[in-house]
Amino acid sequence: MSEVATSAHFKENAHAALTDARLQGALGFSRNFVGRRAAAVERLPEFEALRDSARAIKDHTLAHLDLYLEAYESKVRASGGEVHYAQDGEEAREIIIDLCKSMGAKSVTKGKSMIAEEIGLNHALEAAGIEPVETDLGEYIIQLRGEAPSHIIAPAIHLTAKDVEREFRKAHHDLPPDRSLTEPEQLLSEARQVLRAKFLAADVGITGANFLIAETGTSIIVTNEGNGDLTQILPEAHIVIASIEKVVPTLEDAAQLMRVLARSATGQDASVYTTLSTGPRRPGDPDGPRAYHVVILDNGRSAMLGGEFEDMLRCIRCGACMNHCPVYQAVGGHAYGWVYPGPMGAVLTPSLIGVAEGGQLPNASTFCGRCEQVCPVRIPLPNMMRHWREREFERRLSPAPLRYGLGFWAFFASRPTLYRLATDLAARAMGVASRGKGRFSWLPFAGGWTRYRDLAAPEGATFQSQWRARSGAVR
């Protein structure tokens, strides 16, 4: 179940991922994102200014969140929709299931929604006897496998075409067994055919929202497949599930954010479908849902406002941070053990499920800083991971060897003369011990490092003594 976290076992998860040859093969696909984003950014001279604008919009909205939520809510009601509030996942599940039951729903189609993953909506629907059908191709594939997404915009990125073929043959057993499914085109075409029938039969459609517009009471979804649209226009009812920080003031503000979202996510100038939905079907409309509900979820976010993790609430879920993260690229999304992977997941997870469960994740960083460099809303992700590490250390949640090791280091680091002496000695000793090979393939207490790569041996004097020698009397 997606809502059960294994984040506390990040280390074990990561070890397993590193030795999973199939996964390592599939992870190569996600590297395409980097070049595509760079090309899209290259084509738009205003991109950096748009990032500043996007950040300012989010900061302004968060500082006035109560008022924008009020404005949004009154506009939704004026357009004939209903707004519901949920403090946590349990309340949100209850609201949605009650709505579905009141409409006699048996089948629910779903557009891709990370909030639905966060609250474990599919399991709750199933338990209530309602069939949830994921309609985003990637989400559909992982639903067949009973898995959680491994990426926030490319949920099945950990799989190969071969894996997908296997799932489709298992699930679509009423189709001819001798059909060819070797090409991705054939897989896509089969999913389209199977899901088309599901779209037309669904009683309720549930989507997330990329943005909620206070000015008009509009919810916006962004997709490339068109699945979100078929989810929301065909059934009798459209339920939107969104967290409190998705609200922005105006249509213009949403356009600023859309411009950085698509480019940061997939490297497109614009996603194929950006859809603005306002209330239910109007008099005279020949299609569209007859009921429109919005479920607004808090789940720990309001407590992040005004604190050291508030910046995280700017996140627009583009996935650029994980696409550019050496740790994510090495271990994939499932190792993070909950809903949100990569750098944004490492910061958000401890906020949402607690530092005891998620406190391991902020350690999954090399502090290379690429995530912050590419973040469209300039979230200082490395800094925030550092905050979490400090908290983990203060609360004595980090492992004992690490704490003692840091204490040992701190003893020397706060005594400069002793530190220089000790590092000089250690560098010389290690240089001798490496016997001129320049590297160690094994070292006591460093097995965790040397199991996967050599440790470079110090050559000659320490940096500090070289620096002193170079700058001579100047210092």
Add this chain to the structure above:
Amino acid sequence: MNAREAIFASIRRSLAVSGEEAPRRFEVETRLKQAPPGVVPKRGQGDLRARLATFKAEAERAQASLAEVGTWADAPAEIARFLRENNCPATLRMGADPRLATMPWSETALELLRGASDGRDVSAVSAAFAGIAETGTLALASGADNPTTLNFLSDNHIVVLPREAILADYESVFAKLRDAYGKGGAPRTLNFITGPSRSADIEQKLLVGAHGPRRLHIIIVGED
């Protein structure tokens, strides 16, 4: 305290505000009223001829196909040609848009179906609310004139776009929207569409024709 009250209380506690502060309320009201545009890319700007050129280039980048005709009356022949060229049945679904309804359809052999789609249509035609030069995007507004199901359920989506409706950017469409629906108003559904549907969910290979149309054909109407 119900969930709504609890969430608002928690937000206000974290922000250290009461919600009653007049300056905060004023700032929010002003922003909602003025809707400042922010940073608008230069790419889509220019006179109609420049916008047309940018629109065409961007729409083609997004893998839409394009045709230009002189008047609305020339559109049916172009639609018939497009369907023939792609070996599609000569059947077409459309809404009640008067611009489409008054076209000389009898000059073609096309069979016309009216109203929302039931999911079995191969081809459908819509008239656009606007075009956006910046990204080669179409804006389509829901209603009896152009039912939203036509935009997604057909294999071939044909969209007729008046030349003068090609605007520079999203902000210009919002201005047009406010003229048509009033400030703070909006159609039930506004679709921004940039190219045919696609997915890259299998091995990051970009494939056109996911759940929505496999082809998007844009017919631009108007004389130079």
